Amino acid sequence: MCTAAAMLTACGGQDAGDTRSPSAPSGVTAQAGSATSVHVMWERSADDRGVTTYEVFRAGTRVKSVPATKHMIDVEGLTPSSAYTFTVRALDAAGNASPHSVSVPVTTLAPAAQDSRPPSTPGPPKGRAEGARSVTLSWGASGDDTAVTSYDIYQADSRIHTVPGTTTTARITGLRPGTVYTFTVRARDAADNSSPDSATLDLTTASAPGAGPSTAPTGLKATARKGAVDLTWIPPTTGAPVKEHQLFLNGKLVTTIVWGAQPPPGQVRYTFTVTDEPGTRYSVKLRAKLPDGNWGDFSAQRTVVVG
Structure with missing residues (x-):
């Protein structure tokens, strides 16, 4: 027998009294x-x-x-x-x-003839944030020797949306307030050949009511050369010197960059070595340690190929 105090955890958990079903998914x-x-x-x-x-x-x-x-x-x-x-x-x-x-x-599409040629690179994307949780994108059409059947939209190397090949616009929803997102577009044909990535587009959603300014580093650039990647960026404005940044490579923390007592003013530079074979793809992003000891927002993500 369950007591009133123990009933929540001992008699079925926090959802024992939940009998209401979710709403049906829309926009399928x-x-x-x-x-x-x-x-x-x-x-x-x-x-x-x-x-x-x-x-x-x-x-x-x-x-x-x-x-x-x-x-x-x-x-x-x-x-x-x-x-x-x-x-x-x-x-x-x-x-x-x-x-x-x-x-x-x-x-489904008709079987494709032997086709190994990918579509051309989509034109540079443009767009704007629509409030705190959505953005709209547009891009230039790709060409293909057969036909472009779809465009895939990527955010930080993850495909998050797909539209038909006759469409060159998209609306992305379900985003977080006050967050910088990096988008690229790829074209695809019926044989599943994908184009190279388009140029990147950084968009920042509006901050939530009452939230302060963004704490993300800005202007991140990544340049690959033999055996190394050079980074430049501008630390966030925090009212005090930003002495530390965390560097994430392919989504994983790899090092903490410490500038010491007096970090350089304005744009900063950092170089890290790489040992993987030429052609290896790296995704890079940063965040700064704030004066209160917390880590700030992530920068936009940059992707480079070494070698």
Whole structure:
């Protein structure tokens, strides 16, 4: 028998009394990425305690489950020139399932002839932040010897959105307030050949009400040369000298840069050595230690290829 004090943890956990299902996912789209794959995207669902999982169904059969932080997946291993329908539903921590979303139809592309030539690089992206949680992007169209079938939008080397090859605009939602995001675009054809990355575009979402100015380093540039990468950036304005920065390489902390009692004024420089073979791709970002001892916001991310 459970006492009142112990009931929450001993009799089923914090979700024992949760019987309310999440809302059905909205904005579901399904786009053929190639002859054998379909890209499915959706908007987040609402729940009184929080969505934990999304499930993707093909003709009523579950084919994918992803954590609530993801709102897109690729379904592969399909048949060329074939019609499919997809729905999405949300689950919360108590196992309550939302209704299925509206069913969306899609037809995979016809088998591509032997095609090893990727599309050309998309034109430089442009865009603007729309408040604290979304941005809009546009870019120049790519060319291809057959046809561009889709454009993939990347944020810090992670694909976060895909649009049809006839579209050169996108709206990205679900972002965080007061955060700098680095976007690139790649074009893809029916044979899944991807173009080189477009130029990068940095956009900063509006700060949350009451939040102070951004504490991210700005103007980060990364230049690769044989055996090393040179960095330059401008530390954030904090009212006191910024003596330390953390350097992240491919998403992992690799070193803390300490300037000592008197850091250099204005733009700073730092060089780190690399030992991987030529052609290795590196993603670099920084954050500064603030006067109160906390670490500030991350800079925009830069990607370089050595050698």
